[in-house]
Amino acid sequence: MKRRTLLKTSALAAVASLSFLGMAHAENPVLKIGFVGVTSGPAAAWGISNQRSMETRAAWLNELGGYEIDGQKYDIQIVAFDDQKDPKRAIAGMEKMAQEGIHYVVGPNVDDGAAAVRPVAEQNGIMYFPYAFPKELYTAPASNAVLGMVANYQSGPAIYKHLMENEGVQKVAFVAANESDPLSQRDGGVEAAKALGLEVVSDSVTYQVDTTDFTPVLLPVIQTQPDLLVLSGVSPANAPQLIRSARELGYEGLISTETAQDATVLQEGAGELANGFISVGGASTPELASDAMREFVDRYTKMFGEYNDESNTKVYALEYILETIKANPAAMTDVEAFKTTMDTFEAPNPYMVGDAKLTYVGTSSFGQKRQVSVPLVVNVFKDGAFETLFVAQVD
Amino acid sequence: MEQIIANGLYLGAQYALIALGLTLIFSLMNVLNFAHGQMYVLGGFVTYTIVAQFGLPFIVGLFASAIVLAVVGALIEKFLFAPVIRKSKREESTMLLAAGIAFFLDAVILLVFGEKQRGVPKIVNGVLNWDFRIIMPYDRILIGVLAIAMIAGFILFMQYTKAGRAMRALAQDRMAAELMGVDVKRYSMIGFALGAMLAGLVGGLLVTITGINLGMGGPTSIKAFMMIMIGGAGVISGAIAGGFILGMMESIGLTVLAAYGDITYLVIFASLMVFLAIRPQGLMGKPWG
Numbered sequence: 001m002k003r004r005t006l007l008k009t010s011a012l013a014a015v016a017s018l019s020f021l022g023m024a025h026a027e028n029p030v031l032k033i034g035f036v037g038v039t040s041g042p043a044a045a046w047g048i049s050n051q052r053s054m055e056t057r058a059a060w061l062n063e064l065g066g067y068e069i070d071g072q073k074y075d076i077q078i079v080a081f082d083d084q085k086d087p088k089r090a091i092a093g094m095e096k097m098a099q100e101g102i103h104y105v106v107g108p109n110v111d112d113g114a115a116a117v118r119p120v121a122e123q124n125g126i127m128y129f130p131y132a133f134p135k136e137l138y139t140a141p142a143s144n145a146v147l148g149m150v151a152n153y154q155s156g157p158a159i160y161k162h163l164m165e166n167e168g169v170q171k172v173a174f175v176a177a178n179e180s181d182p183l184s185q186r187d188g189g190v191e192a193a194k195a196l197g198l199e200v201v202s203d204s205v206t207y208q209v210d211t212t213d214f215t216p217v218l219l220p221v222i223q224t225q226p227d228l229l230v231l232s233g234v235s236p237a238n239a240p241q242l243i244r245s246a247r248e249l250g251y252e253g254l255i256s257t258e259t260a261q262d263a264t265v266l267q268e269g270a271g272e273l274a275n276g277f278i279s280v281g282g283a284s285t286p287e288l289a290s291d292a293m294r295e296f297v298d299r300y301t302k303m304f305g306e307y308n309d310e311s312n313t314k315v316y317a318l319e320y321i322l323e324t325i326k327a328n329p330a331a332m333t334d335v336e337a338f339k340t341t342m343d344t345f346e347a348p349n350p351y352m353v354g355d356a357k358l359t360y361v362g363t364s365s366f367g368q369k370r371q372v373s374v375p376l377v378v379n380v381f382k383d384g385a386f387e388t389l390f391v392a393q394v395d
Numbered sequence: 396m397e398q399i400i401a402n403g404l405y406l407g408a409q410y411a412l413i414a415l416g417l418t419l420i421f422s423l424m425n426v427l428n429f430a431h432g433q434m435y436v437l438g439g440f441v442t443y444t445i446v447a448q449f450g451l452p453f454i455v456g457l458f459a460s461a462i463v464l465a466v467v468g469a470l471i472e473k474f475l476f477a478p479v480i481r482k483s484k485r486e487e488s489t490m491l492l493a494a495g496i497a498f499f500l501d502a503v504i505l506l507v508f509g510e511k512q513r514g515v516p517k518i519v520n521g522v523l524n525w526d527f528r529i530i531m532p533y534d535r536i537l538i539g540v541l542a543i544a545m546i547a548g549f550i551l552f553m554q555y556t557k558a559g560r561a562m563r564a565l566a567q568d569r570m571a572a573e574l575m576g577v578d579v580k581r582y583s584m585i586g587f588a589l590g591a592m593l594a595g596l597v598g599g600l601l602v603t604i605t606g607i608n609l610g611m612g613g614p615t616s617i618k619a620f621m622m623i624m625i626g627g628a629g630v631i632s633g634a635i636a637g638g639f640i641l642g643m644m645e646s647i648g649l650t651v652l653a654a655y656g657d658i659t660y661l662v663i664f665a666s667l668m669v670f671l672a673i674r675p676q677g678l679m680g681k682p683w684g
Contacts, residue, residue: 040501041610044510178657206657210614212409212605215530216402216649237512237608248522248532262511268447269514269606306509 028066031074031332032100033058033321036093036117036128037107038085045236045262046109046131047082049310054078054106054318056300067322070329076322083108087116098124103335104325106148106317108132111181118142127335129317129372133184138362138370143339147362147371148317152233152258153188154365154394155280155376159256160196162378162390163228163278167254173202173226175218175242177209182233185258189232201226209238214245222249231257236310239277240269247273254278262309267384277381278389281312285388288377293351309386313374315351316358320372323347323358342369361394397528403646404639405535408542409597411638413615414622415549415631416593422566422629423586425486426476429493431594432616433500438464438595439607440508446515446602453518453603460599461592468591471496472584497612505609514606538600545596546635553631562586566629621667627680636678 035054037047058076066073079100081093090113097105098120105121105128108114114130114137121128121144129148130137137145163169172193176186183206190203201224207217221229231242234257243255243266256278266274289297296315301307324338324345325331331338342360349356352375362371376394379386417431428434438460445456475496479488519533553559561582564572573579598607622641626633641663648659671677 039510040505041613044505044609045512048510204655205653208614208657208660210611210618212601213402213406213535215535216399216646217653219398219650220653237606237610240512240514241605249530250522250524265512265514268516269512271516306511308511 028073028075030077031067031069031325032077032079032102033318034093034097034100034102034105034126035078035080035107036083036090036097036105036113037081037109037131038113039080039082040084043085043109043235045308045310047107049308050106050109050131050314050317051078051080052300052304052308053311053314054080056296056303057315057318059303060296060299061322067326069322069326069332076318083113085110085113087112090114090117091120093117094120094124094126094128097126103127103333103338104321105129106321111184114145118145121145125335127321127338129321131314132181133188135366138366138368140368143368143370144335145370146320146342146360147366149260149313149372149374150280150376150394151188151365151371152185153192155258155378156189156230157192157196158376158390158392159258159278159280159378160193160198160228163254163256164196164198167227169198169227169254171199171201171224171226172228172230173205173221173224174200174230174232175202175205175207175221176232177234177238178206179209179233182206184233186230186232189230189258193230198228207238209235211238211241214238214242215249218242218245218249218251222246222251226253228254228256231255233257233259235259236262236265239279240266240274243274243277244270260310260313261381263381263385264306264309266381272383274381275383279379279381279386281309281377281379281386285377285379285386287388288352288375288391290351290353296351312377316372316374319350320358320360365394397525398530399646399650400643401529401531402649403643405531405539405642406645407639407642408539408546409601409638410618410622410642411546411635412542412593412597412600413619414626414634414638415546416590416597417616417619418623418626418629418631418634419562419593420587420590421623422631423562424472424476424480424489424583426480426489427493427620428590429490429616430471430497430500430612431590431619432612432614433497433504434464434468434591434594435598435615436504436607436609436612437467437500438598439602439611440504440513440598441595442599442602443513443515443607444508447513453515456515457596457599460595464595464598465588465592469584469588471591472587476587477580477583497616501609501612504612508609510609512606512608513602515603518603535604538604541600542597545593549593550631558582558585562589621663624667624671624677627677630677630679633677633679 035051039047055078058078061067062075066075083090083093090108094117109131111132114132129146131148133151174186176182202221205221261279297307328341347358349358359373360369361373376392378389380389420428441460441463442456445451445459517534521533523531561577622637626637
């Protein structure tokens with residue numbers, strides 16, 4: 001009898017504990033934010049840095065007791081879907097987000113995926129934040145996509161102009177991978193260079209992303225003796241190899257790209273040959289990063305073992321979504337309210353020192369505010385780390 | 396022209412070494428190992444870990460890659476391929492298994508080594524510049540020479556050792572070899588381990604030049620299959636020839652066709668289709684298998 005009582009008591013205690021745990025969990029309602037992007041295969045680094053940035057920030061907010069919107073604290077849950085850089089998978093991912101009742105999605109990472117999900121997003125009332133540059137995604141009548149970074153046609157002219165004025169660059173050559181994103185970025189870069197009066201000495205050389213020896217690829221480009229070699233849309237995997245091959249072929253001019261890179265990858269792959277390489281980054285350089293940015297980097301490193309410099313830009317999308325919903329709580333389930341708020345939205349930028357603001361921009365490029373305002377920080381690589389070359393704003 | 400030939404030879408040496416492992420496995424077991432590229436990637440990451448993370452010499456990393464991949468290959472053969480081959484007479488069973496292993500290795504590599512491109516410092520500094528007719532970094536020359544030495548070592552091993560002779564006998568006629576007393580199970584496992592080891596060795600060699608990342612496995616497998624299709628599946632000399640032919644075609648194409656955009660592989664694939672239509676068994680393969 002005593003044994004039975006003990007069992008009953010234990011069972012009741014267990015049920016009570018579980019209920020308590022459940023109540024503790026259920027204390028805050030959950031706000032789900034989606035991510036649809038590439039987290040496997042050759043371009044995995046792009047999407048993984050997105051997903052991990054979101055997960056790091058969500059865990060941080062949840063640890064602080066949740067994110068407060070209209071007096072109610074919410075636990076942030078990231079729902080991720082790997083589209084494997086395949087537009088069909090991206091559509092399936094966006095449909096999954098719709099089925100889960102999610103209204104805000106970060107991604108996809110590439111042009112064709114971002115274009116493919118547009119009908120699904122528009123039909124299901126989803127705002128999405130791609131890292132892809134086609135203007136038609138952000139130009140009316142489209143209105144559900146918000147560019148999550150600075151486009152190459154915005155950063156390219158700024159970089160070329162700076163290098164013309166400060167480094168005397170006159171001749172420029174372009175090399176791109178034979179894929180839609182790098183090719184469209186190359187075409188945009190060539191157009192911008194010509195508009196600035198630069199002489200484009202080579203723009204037809206392309207390469208397969210799985211190239212193992214870039215010497216034969218770069219040889220005809222280097223022979224045109226450019227002052228600036230632009231690696232259009234180069235992935236972090238290919239950048240060190242291209243830089244190394246160019247330098248080994250005796251090229252002594254400048255090398256730049258309009259994509260974000262990772263300092264560790266450059267250091268491991270090209271070492272001191274990468275010194276002077278110019279790329280676009282976020283706000284993590286010591287002179288720009290706030291305490292919050294440093295804490296974000298620490299938390300990310302603790303969660304995943306190693307930080308990815310691409311996250312300097314990718315930290316922003318989730319922040320914009322949450323801050324905009326906070327500014328207009330009706331936007332939590334109504335993306336039309338979100339769109340209305342975007343026009344006047346402004347909040348402090350927690351990741352940069354000074355009085356930097358989070359605002360939506362893009363009027364100049366898209367005719368409407370469909371781009372997050374992240375600082376255009378142009379970095380130069382030196383001895384294993386990035387240094388800020390110059391900072392600009394985009395609109 | 397000198398530069399094109401030098402680039403072609405360098406590419407050819409590494410390609411041939413990749414193709415050797417694949418063709419060895421095919422000749423011994425009639426298995427199309429779709430996971431060969433992933434084994435190459437794993438080998439690269441092992442060398443990276445030993446050299447860049449633990450700070451040990453490159454040669455230690457290379458040996459570690461060879462040993463790890465040989466063990467992985469032996470285990471895969473013993474516990475996966477051998478039972479499937481024993482139980483199923485359908486060739487697609489081993490193909491599906493190989494594809495499954497490729498996906499599995501991709502996932503394991505992502506979990507263990509992460510998504511980033513990795514590389515190790517140059518093992519030799521400096522660039523050979525012969526009057527601007529040939530520009531070739533010394534480390535590439537060294538890797539090319541090492542690859543050629545390994546190919547020579549592999550040929551000697553297959554030619555003059557007991558294990559090599561047993562594997563050649565297996566490749567020629569499995570049943571006859573078994574009747575002559577060759578331990579088929581044992582040498583199938585050794586052959587698979589050797590094939591995987593070759594993939595790991597190339598990965599380890601090239602991590603100093605090209606670095607390594609998660610996504611390199613699939614394209615490497617495709618190139619390896621192209622090489623053995625050119626040379627003739629299951630024929631060692633064919634794999635070597637296929638590797639050098641592909642390397643030379645790539646080098647010529649990238650230089651001569653550069654002005655027309657990235658059409659080198661388009662031309663190579665088109666040529667391969669025509670070639671296979673005329674000679675489906677490849678240069679050195681036999682029409683009957």
